[in-house]
Amino acid sequence: MxxxxxxxxxLLIAGTAQAQDGDxxxxxxxxxxxxxxxxxxxxxxxxxxxxxxxxxxxxYIGGILADEYDIxxxxxxxxxxxxxxxxxxxxxxxxxxxxxxxxxxxxxxxxNFRTMKQGDLVWCGYVDKLPNASLVDFENPAIANDFGVPVxxxxxxxSRVQFAFAHDTARTPEPPRSIPxxxxxxEANPGRFTYPAPPDFTGAAFVxxxxxxxxxxxxxxxxxxDQEKFDAVAADTWEILNGIEPHLxxxxxxxxxxxxxxxxxxxxxxxxxxxxxDPAEIGTAVENGIFPETAMSYGLxxxxxxxxxxMAIPVNAANKAAALVTQNLLLSGEAQLEKxxxxxxxxxxxxxxxxxxxxxxxxxxTLERHPSVVPVEELGQAALPELTPDWTRAIEDGWIRxxxx
Amino acid sequence: MAxxxxxxxxxxxxxHPWLSLAPxxxxxxxxxxxxxxxxxxxSFGMGRGGAGVDAWIAVLSEGRVWRSLGLSLWIxxxxxxxxxxxxxxxxxxxxxxxxxxxxxxxxFQINLTIPHAVGALGILWLLSQSGFVSxxxxxxxxxxxxxxxxxxxxxxxxxxxxxxxxxxxxxFIGLILLANMQSLGDDPESAARSLxxxxxxxxxxxxxxxxxxxxxRAGAIVFxxxxxxxxxxxxxxQSAPVALPVLAWQRFTxxxxxxxxxxxxxxxxxxxxxxxxxxxxMVRR
Numbered sequence: 063m064x065x066x067x068x069x070x071x072x073l074l075i076a077g078t079a080q081a082q083d084g085d086x087x088x089x090x091x092x093x094x095x096x097x098x099x100x101x102x103x104x105x106x107x108x109x110x111x112x113x114x115x116x117x118x119x120x121x122y123i124g125g126i127l128a129d130e131y132d133i134x135x136x137x138x139x140x141x142x143x144x145x146x147x148x149x150x151x152x153x154x155x156x157x158x159x160x161x162x163x164x165x166x167x168x169x170x171x172x173x174n175f176r177t178m179k180q181g182d183l184v185w186c187g188y189v190d191k192l193p194n195a196s197l198v199d200f201e202n203p204a205i206a207n208d209f210g211v212p213v214x215x216x217x218x219x220x221s222r223v224q225f226a227f228a229h230d231t232a233r234t235p236e237p238p239r240s241i242p243x244x245x246x247x248x249e250a251n252p253g254r255f256t257y258p259a260p261p262d263f264t265g266a267a268f269v270x271x272x273x274x275x276x277x278x279x280x281x282x283x284x285x286x287x288d289q290e291k292f293d294a295v296a297a298d299t300w301e302i303l304n305g306i307e308p309h310l311x312x313x314x315x316x317x318x319x320x321x322x323x324x325x326x327x328x329x330x331x332x333x334x335x336x337x338x339x340d341p342a343e344i345g346t347a348v349e350n351g352i353f354p355e356t357a358m359s360y361g362l363x364x365x366x367x368x369x370x371x372x373m374a375i376p377v378n379a380a381n382k383a384a385a386l387v388t389q390n391l392l393l394s395g396e397a398q399l400e401k402x403x404x405x406x407x408x409x410x411x412x413x414x415x416x417x418x419x420x421x422x423x424x425x426x427x428t429l430e431r432h433p434s435v436v437p438v439e440e441l442g443q444a445a446l447p448e449l450t451p452d453w454t455r456a457i458e459d460g461w462i463r464x465x466x467x
Numbered sequence: 468m469a470x471x472x473x474x475x476x477x478x479x480x481x482x483h484p485w486l487s488l489a490p491x492x493x494x495x496x497x498x499x500x501x502x503x504x505x506x507x508x509x510s511f512g513m514g515r516g517g518a519g520v521d522a523w524i525a526v527l528s529e530g531r532v533w534r535s536l537g538l539s540l541w542i543x544x545x546x547x548x549x550x551x552x553x554x555x556x557x558x559x560x561x562x563x564x565x566x567x568x569x570x571x572x573x574x575f576q577i578n579l580t581i582p583h584a585v586g587a588l589g590i591l592w593l594l595s596q597s598g599f600v601s602x603x604x605x606x607x608x609x610x611x612x613x614x615x616x617x618x619x620x621x622x623x624x625x626x627x628x629x630x631x632x633x634x635x636x637x638x639f640i641g642l643i644l645l646a647n648m649q650s651l652g653d654d655p656e657s658a659a660r661s662l663x664x665x666x667x668x669x670x671x672x673x674x675x676x677x678x679x680x681x682x683x684r685a686g687a688i689v690f691x692x693x694x695x696x697x698x699x700x701x702x703x704x705q706s707a708p709v710a711l712p713v714l715a716w717q718r719f720t721x722x723x724x725x726x727x728x729x730x731x732x733x734x735x736x737x738x739x740x741x742x743x744x745x746x747x748x749m750v751r752r
Contacts, residue, residue, distance in 0.1 A: 144720040173722035253614050259706035316705035330597035332613050466707050
């Protein structure tokens with residue numbers, strides 16, 4: 063209900079905003095764009111489940127926007143990014159004017175991005191305009207492709223994350239450190255492991271780890287969707303997952319429905335292992351007293367999935383100039399460094415520190431990390447590329463039909 | 468009144484009932500009816516280039532949808548039946564005069580103001596396997612650990628969901644019945660007693676039939692709510708099958724746009740089934 067209210071509120075706000083034509087903006091110089099944006103506002107729709115992230119965007123980014131550009135940042139929290147895609151889709155379908163949409167920016171990646179790109183719902187071709195885009199290595203395939211979908215100037219990278227597991231060193235000193243080890247561990251420790259049921263994002267990512275293992279490694283799954291290959295690998299995957307089911311929490315009769323629920327269960331010692339797509343979260347949970355200080359995140363020897371997340375501007379955004387200024391700010395060396403501070407958020411930077419100012423480089427070099435968070439470099443030694451949305455969708459549907467029913 | 472100036476409202480008030488109802492009906496027609504029409508159009512894929520019954524065929528031929536429908540019907544029937552029964556019993560007890568009656572009534576009604584989501588979280592803290600009752604039992608040595616506690620939330624029989632709805636709706640039913648009894652007064656029962664009926668017979672043969680219309684109306688509201696609400700089953704439900712509203716929401720937030728019409732079709736199905744069942748209950752009276 064509150065979500066609906068905020069969405070409706072944002073719609074009303076947007077209705078009064080001055081419309082901006084995207085093509086006209088692209089013909090302007092950066093200084094002209096900044097002048098156009100001055101005194102305006104920007105409505106950012108983003109997953110709102112972490113206080114640290116919310117504070118970083120509202121206070122730090124919002125503060126700079128207000129002080130330096132006189133731009134008001136409205137952060138609209140979402141439980142699911144698809145909600146924002148729905149709003150844009152509804153507006154475009156309803157044939158509303160192309161430049162008065164309620165959503166100016168969405169924190170996005172993967173399937174939602176593909177949906178927007180395929181539906182021509184996302185604004186493209188402005189990335190060269192952003193001065194700070196020069197800090198990003200767009201040649202890096204991990205940045206140029208969003209879950210296997212070519213970005214092609216339709217979104218701007220923001221952070222990089224890599225999947226990690228977590229255990230309590232006091233309770234489980236020797237956690238399983240690869241998928242095969244985990245499968246054995248589950249059998250040896252009945253009732254002490256479970257994963258959120260897809261379509262939960264993190265639960266689906268866990269299933270993809272098992273799928274990648276069943277395929278014999280990530281290399282076997284590179285490239286476009288292949289039904290024959292999928293059928294073969296999927297059969298093995300469902301066999302593995304149905305095989306461990308009797309040894310899961312509640313004998314696998316039911317699964318947690320969200321990653322938040324699994325976090326609670328790990329905190330309550332109902333299960334012994336936790337996992338997350340954002341290892342910085344483990345440090346935050348320890349700081350907040352949700353997890354004990356002995357909680358520790360770790361990677362797998364056979365690799366964990368890694369992805370980049372982005373900020374996209376809908377094609378019908380009302381405040382495109384302010385959105386561009388915001389995107390440029392998000393990419394600045396200072397903002398990326400602030401975001402990487404463990405007590406702020408602890409999110410891995412998407413820029414090349416070597417291209418930033420000496421001060422920022424120094425900052426990154428001396429960055430402290432929370433003792434419970436596995437170092438980015440250590441995780442990065444075994445990073446698996448994300449599968450394309452065709453694969454992830456087929457795996458999710460297959461899990462629901464064959465395992466989770 | 469004669470001779471004095473009459474206000475516009477009084478004129479409308481004296482006019483045709485439809486005229487005086489018009490403002491309220493407009494709000495219902497635009498906000499509620501408009502949403503229903505748009506949802507129905509969406510379920511036929513309108514506004515998405517094509518129009519057809521594909522989504523309805525997909526939804527109605529899918530086993531998961533029927534399992535979800537079954538679960539939602541079970542939740543709604545069980546919650547309504549228990550809430551009506553307990554609410555009726557409580558109302559009969561509370562209408563008597565006894566010391567501290569005011570306080571008892573206040574305590575009885577106090578949870579009416581608590582939002583459903585808050586109540587559901589309370590149930591979770593109380594009844595889940597790592598909840599308060601489980602820890603208490605473990606502390607008292609009744610069970611070995613959290614896993615030894617029976618699964619009362621995220622469970623196969625939706626016990627947590629039903630417990631929440633009963634807890635929340637008993638005061639609602641009770642309140643409506645108490646108000647109803649107050650307007651009926653003691654006269655019908657007294658008359659029956661003076662004609663020789665036992666207290667129980669007077670209640671069963673005189674009071675209950677008089678209360679029945681109110682009980683059925685209140686029950687219909689509880690049924691429609693517990694059948695169509697999303698927040699309680701999403702917090703307390705198991706992963707499969709999910710309640711029908713949860714399934715509709717999953718389809719609606721699916722990144723694949725093709726599932727939007729299915730989400731709308733499921734939402735329409737919820738409205739249709741609830742309306743049909745309530746209609747049947749009302750007519751059978």
